[in-house]
Amino acid sequence: xxxxxxxxxxxxxxxxxxxxxxxxxxxxxxxxxxxxxxxxxxxxxxxxxxxxxxxxxxxxxxxxxxxxxxxxxxxxxxxxxxxxxxxxxxxxxxxxxxxxxxxxxxxxxxxxxxxxxxxxxxxxxxxxxxxxxxxxxxxxxxxxxxxxxxxxxxxxxxxxxxxxxxxxxxxxxxxxxxxxxxxxxxxxxxxxxxxxxxxxxxxxxxxxxxxxxxxxxxxxxxxxxxxxxxxxxxxxxxxxxxxxxxxxxxxxxxxxxxxxxx
Amino acid sequence: xxxxxxxxxxxxxxxxxxxxxxxxxxxxxxxxxxxxxxxxxxxxxxxxxxxxxxxxxxxxxxxxxxxxxxxxxxxxxxxxxxxxxxxxxxxxxxxxxxxxxxxxxxxxxxxxxxxxxxxxxxxxxxxxxxxxxxxxxxxxxxxxxxxxxxxxxxxxxxxxxxxxxxxxxxxxxxxxxxxxxxxxxxxxxxxxxxxxxxxxxxxxxxxxxxxxxxxxxxxxxxxxxxxxxxxxxxxxxxxxxxxxxxxxxxxxxxxxxxxxxxxxxxxxxxx
Numbered sequence: 001x002x003x004x005x006x007x008x009x010x011x012x013x014x015x016x017x018x019x020x021x022x023x024x025x026x027x028x029x030x031x032x033x034x035x036x037x038x039x040x041x042x043x044x045x046x047x048x049x050x051x052x053x054x055x056x057x058x059x060x061x062x063x064x065x066x067x068x069x070x071x072x073x074x075x076x077x078x079x080x081x082x083x084x085x086x087x088x089x090x091x092x093x094x095x096x097x098x099x100x101x102x103x104x105x106x107x108x109x110x111x112x113x114x115x116x117x118x119x120x121x122x123x124x125x126x127x128x129x130x131x132x133x134x135x136x137x138x139x140x141x142x143x144x145x146x147x148x149x150x151x152x153x154x155x156x157x158x159x160x161x162x163x164x165x166x167x168x169x170x171x172x173x174x175x176x177x178x179x180x181x182x183x184x185x186x187x188x189x190x191x192x193x194x195x196x197x198x199x200x201x202x203x204x205x206x207x208x209x210x211x212x213x214x215x216x217x218x219x220x221x222x223x224x225x226x227x228x229x230x231x232x233x234x235x236x237x238x239x240x241x242x243x244x245x246x247x248x249x250x251x252x253x254x255x256x257x258x259x260x261x262x
Numbered sequence: 263x264x265x266x267x268x269x270x271x272x273x274x275x276x277x278x279x280x281x282x283x284x285x286x287x288x289x290x291x292x293x294x295x296x297x298x299x300x301x302x303x304x305x306x307x308x309x310x311x312x313x314x315x316x317x318x319x320x321x322x323x324x325x326x327x328x329x330x331x332x333x334x335x336x337x338x339x340x341x342x343x344x345x346x347x348x349x350x351x352x353x354x355x356x357x358x359x360x361x362x363x364x365x366x367x368x369x370x371x372x373x374x375x376x377x378x379x380x381x382x383x384x385x386x387x388x389x390x391x392x393x394x395x396x397x398x399x400x401x402x403x404x405x406x407x408x409x410x411x412x413x414x415x416x417x418x419x420x421x422x423x424x425x426x427x428x429x430x431x432x433x434x435x436x437x438x439x440x441x442x443x444x445x446x447x448x449x450x451x452x453x454x455x456x457x458x459x460x461x462x463x464x465x466x467x468x469x470x471x472x473x474x475x476x477x478x479x480x481x482x483x484x485x486x487x488x489x490x491x492x493x494x495x496x497x498x499x500x501x502x503x504x505x506x507x508x509x510x511x512x513x514x515x516x517x518x519x520x521x522x523x524x525x526x527x528x529x530x531x532x533x
Contacts, residue, residue, distance in 0.1 A: 053431055072434035083426035086433075088450045088527050097446065098436035108442045138527045151432075158436055 004029040004194050005050065005162060010059035011229065012045050019045045021229030023059070025213070027162075032188055032195045034209030036202055041215040041230040043198045047166050050196065051078055063161065074102065077160030081167045084151035085139045091150055092135040095122035098158040122157060128190070129153040129183060145176035149183065156191060165197040169204065181208060212236045308497035316497040332486065336502075340483040341509070343399065344471050347406025351467075352460055354407075355414035360452055362415065363422025364444045376419075380412035384470060392478065402474035409470040410463040414456070421455040422448050454528035457521040461514055468510060 003026035012020040019042040027033055035043050049056045055070030062068070063075060078084075085094050099118040100108050110118050126132050129149040139147050148168055155163060165184075169177045185208060188195055199205050205212050214234035221227055270278065294307035308316075320333040328335075362369050362376065387408055388401075395401035425448065433447045475484030483502055490498045522529050 051431070051435070072431050074435060074437035076435055078432060078435045080428045080432070083428035084432055086429060086447060088525070097433070097438075100446075101433075101437040101439075101442050105439070105442070108438070108446045140527060140530065155432075155435065160435070 002029055003027060004064060005196075006062040006065075007050075008060045008062065010049060010056045010061065012042065012049060012054075013057040013229070017226040018229035020049075020056075020215075021231055023231050025232065027194065027196065029194055030192055032193075032208060032210045033197070034205035034212045035196065035198045035215060036200070036205045036212065037215035037230065041217070043215055044166060046215065047164055047196070047198050050162075051076055051164055074098070074158050075161045076164060077155035077158065077162070078164045078166065079148065079151045079155055079168045081170050085147055085154060087139050090136050090138055091126065091131060091142075092119065092122055094139070094150055094154050095126060095135075095157055098154065102158060125153045125157050128187065143176070145172050145180060148172065148180060152184065152187065156187065156193075162194045162196060165195065165199075167198055167200060170200060177204075184208065206238065210238055212238065305494045305496060308500070312497045313501050316495065317501045320498070335481055336483045336486050337505070337509075339481045340471060340475065343402050343474075343482070344406065344467060346399075346403045347410070347471070348460060348463070348467055350403070350407050351411040351414055351463065352456065354411050355418050355459065356449075356452065356456055359415045359418025359456075360422055360444060360448060362419035363452075364448050365440065369419070369423070373419075376412060376415055379408075380416055384409035385473060388474070388477065397478045402471065402479070405474045406467050406470045410467050413466075414459045414463055417459045418452050418456055422452050425451060450525075451528075454521055454525040457517050457525075461517050464510055464513055468506065472506075 005025075005027040007023050007025040010020060010023040011018070023046065035046065037043050045054075048054050049061065050068075052068055052070055052072045060067050072078075086097065089097065096110070096115075096118050099121065100110050103114060103118070104110055109115075123132065123135065126135055129152060131146060131149055131153065134142065134146065139150065142150070152163075152168070168184075169180050172180060181204065184195070187193065197205075197208065212234070213232045214236075215230045216233045217228050217230050218233060219228045290307065291310075294304075294309050297304040297307050298309060317333065321331065324330060325332050358372075358376070362372060384405060388405055391401045391404045391408070395404055429447060430443060433443050438446065471482075472484035472487070475482040476488040479485040483506055487499050487502050
């Protein structure tokens with residue numbers, strides 16, 4: 001498969017602190033890449049440069065062969081651990097946001113037939129993530145798991161080339177987490193997504209990913225620990241077919257708290 | 263049960279809240295009665311009957327000089343000034359605050375200026391306002407605006423600037439540009455804060471209104487209070503102060519209710 005995203009000798013430095021050094025990666029279209037590593041190994045920095053939230057100090061990042069501009073754009077969707085949905089918009093309006101920005105540059109709102117089409121697309125996506133019945137709720141009225149479902153659906157509606165997940169399930173309790181694993185696997189398969197996920201959970205990294213990257217420092221200077229950055233020390237390709245979605249309907253009943261679990 | 267854990271039911275909380283007010287009223291009545299026992303013509307603590315009599319003349323009878331019902335004319339004049347001042351301040355706080363909070367280049371350019379204006383005591387500018395705008399309505403409205411707008415601008419700007427970075431990033435990954443982020447993400451979330459800011463500015467706004475009216479005016483609640491002070495007319499001053507308090511409480515109540523109604527998402531999940 002062709003590389004959708006290429007990192008060429010990417011360095012990220014803050015002052016004289018080197019966070020990432022010489023990262024070279026090619027990420028194939030349709031792969032599910034898990035990134036693990038100890039705290040402070042630059043997992044989130046790597047995600048931020050891919051997202052365009054910050055520019056690499058050196059090196060280039062190519063998306064579909066084109067150099068990325070250091071700005072976020074609709075070609076890369078993202079789900080953060082928290083604050084990923086808009087608290088002032090109901091579920092359906094959260095979903096419409098992406099379509100409205102795309103089709104209405106000035107008013108940022110849709111009317112008439114365009115709006116009906118957008119609502120239809122949004123409702124279809126909400127059904128796919130299991131939020132079909134909650135479309136008029138506000139995020140504060142939903143549990144942490146439901147908010148993350150919404151965040152994922154919202155990111156997918158603009159059909160990004162790559163979906164970036166920054167510890168998306170880190171704040172969820174185990175029952176909900178299993179649901180979310182099944183959901184993201186199903187979406188990844190159904191929509192042929194390319195996913196890059198940063199996680200602390202090694203089990204999650206291996207069970208979801210088709211490829212696991214471990215970021216760590218190759219060298220360590222005890223007198224100046226900040227002078228060496230992390231890079232991909234292990235790059236493990238898991239030769240497995242797209243996993244079957246597990247049946248996790250039962251875990252709805254495990255969940256006791258319906259309030260925010262964050 | 264520990265006091266920090268005590269829950270007060272709604273009926274009880276109204277009752278509890280009324281107790282100190284009732285006690286204060288009783289203490290006043292006792293003090294007024296004892297002074298009147300010593301001197302039936304006492305002016306310092308007038309009895310309620312005296313207040314009612316004096317106020318009836320202002321509320322129900324037209325003034326012989328101007329033909330106006332003075333109480334109502336004062337109220338409308340003051341509310342007009344206050345409304346104009348609050349309206350201009352709110353609108354400028356929304357526009358300037360939003361742009362300052364949202365766009366780093368604008369913040370870098372105009373942030374220090376706004377901070378500088380905000381630390382000037384507004385009353386110190388009153389002579390300048392009188393010189394520039396004359397002694398008419400404009401100077402009084404301008405004093406209110408100068409007094410409260412910088413605080414509101416900074417409050418809204420700080421709130422917009424402290425919105426979670428994740429939200430702004432997320433909006434951009436959904437295709438939003440600067441304009442769309444401001445219009446759809448920042449503006450709606452700034453609105454409840456703006457109302458909160460207006461509520462907190464109501465107190466200072468009244469202070470500046472009364473000051474301006476006390477110094478140069480021929481009508482208004484503040485003007486009347488400072489006018490009748492010359493005759494030691496506590497029977498008019500006290501009801502006027504109570505009326506101002508009532509107006510302020512009513513405004514605050516309307517702001518809270520409209521915020522809850524318009525922006526339910528900003529007031530917790532229980533709506």
